[in-house]
Amino acid sequence: MTREALESIEDAVKSIIVTELRVDRSRLGPTTHLMKDLGADSLDALNIALRLEEQFKIKIPDDAIPRFLTVGDIVHGVNEHLATQ
Numbered sequence: 001m002t003r004e005a006l007e008s009i010e011d012a013v014k015s016i017i018v019t020e021l022r023v024d025r026s027r028l029g030p031t032t033h034l035m036k037d038l039g040a041d042s043l044d045a046l047n048i049a050l051r052l053e054e055q056f057k058i059k060i061p062d063d064a065i066p067r068f069l070t071v072g073d074i075v076h077g078v079n080e081h082l083a084t085q
Contacts, residue, residue, distance in 0.1 A: 001079060009056075009082075010075045016051045017071065020044060030072035052078055058085065 014028045021038050034040040034048070045068065049060050052074070058081040060068075068074045 009078050013074050020048050028071050032071045
């Protein structure tokens with residue numbers, strides 16, 4: 001995957017997180033933890049996963065959602081799902 005494509009995924013992921021959690025985009029880095037740093041709960045995580053599925057036309061298995069803990073984890077996970085389709 002090209003660097004541009006990866007940055008595009010990261011940008012979209014951050015936009016979804018900003019919208020769902022109403023946080024400032026400047027707070028989002030690769031190691032930003034959704035629950036510890038941004039106060040997200042499991043319902044927020046589920047909503048973010050659903051938005052990611054819509055945006056990227058992928059299916060995120062329920063058992064993968066708990067592994068999406070940081071912004072970097074989410075970008076990596078989306079990238080993996082896109083690569084396997």
